Structures are given as structure tokens and as C-alpha cells.
Amino acid sequence: MPKRPLKHIPAVEITDTQTWDQPGSFRWLREWPTGEDIVGMGYLCPCGCGTAGEIRFARLGEVPRSPTLKWDGNREHPTIAPAFTHVVAGQTHWCGILQRGEWIGVTYDLNAPP
Numbered sequence: 001m002p003k004r005p006l007k008h009i010p011a012v013e014i015t016d017t018q019t020w021d022q023p024g025s026f027r028w029l030r031e032w033p034t035g036e037d038i039v040g041m042g043y044l045c046p047c048g049c050g051t052a053g054e055i056r057f058a059r060l061g062e063v064p065r066s067p068t069l070k071w072d073g074n075r076e077h078p079t080i081a082p083a084f085t086h087v088v089a090g091q092t093h094w095c096g097i098l099q100r101g102e103w104i105g106v107t108y109d110l111n112a113p114p
């Protein structure tokens with residue numbers, strides 16, 4: 001599988017009325033039904049394939065899940081750790097972390113020229 005070096009992709013927040021068109025764009029997921037607390041994020045795969053993924057953050061008082069992803073609370077330039085993987089149909093598309101508003105990771109692009 002071709003492997004590219006570390007790549008930085010800006011995480012751009014989009015609103016409900018905007019369309020998902022930019023790799024790495026995201027929207028906050030809010031607690032239902034109050035809509036008050038941010039409980040995770042939906043994002044477009046940073047690799048550019050157009051598939052969407054979801055991250056649920058670890059929350060206080062909740063049984064830890066694996067992996068337990070933590071958000072630093074910064075809405076403009078979010079950091080989420082530890083590293084996680086975006087998998088589509090058994091293929092790893094992207095693996096890395098979200099740090100200060102940038103997706104930083106190693107991309108795996110099956111269609112990339114060698």
C-alpha cells in the first residue's frame with residue numbers, strides 16, 4: 001500500500017447548510033435532544049475520498065471505550081487525541097491525530113501515483 005509522508009490538512013468547520021466538499025471539513029455532533037453539549041464530530045475523510053466518519057468523545061462519568069478520544073474543548077482549532085483511524089470497507093484511508101485544527105497523519109491512498 002503506497003504510503004505518503006506526514007501531511008497537514010486544515011480542519012474546517014462547516015454549518016448544516018453547507019455541503020461537504022472539502023477533505024477534512026467537519027461539523028460538531030451535539031447531544032440529542034437538547035443540542036447543548038458537543039459529544040463528537042462528523043468529518044469528511046482527510047484523504048479526499050469523500051466518505052464521512054464520526055468521532056465520539058470520551059465524556060466524564062462514562063465508561064471508557066476503546067479507543068477513548070479526548071477533545072481539548074477548543075472549537076476553533078480543536079485537538080483530538082490519541083491517534084485514530086478512518087477505515088472504509090476494511091481499508092485504512094487515514095490515520096493520525098487532529099491537532100490545533102489540522103489533521104496530521106499518514107495518508108494511505110490506493111489510487112495515488114507511486
Ligand SMILES: [Zn+2]
Nearest residue numbers: 045047049093
Ligand atoms: Zn478516505
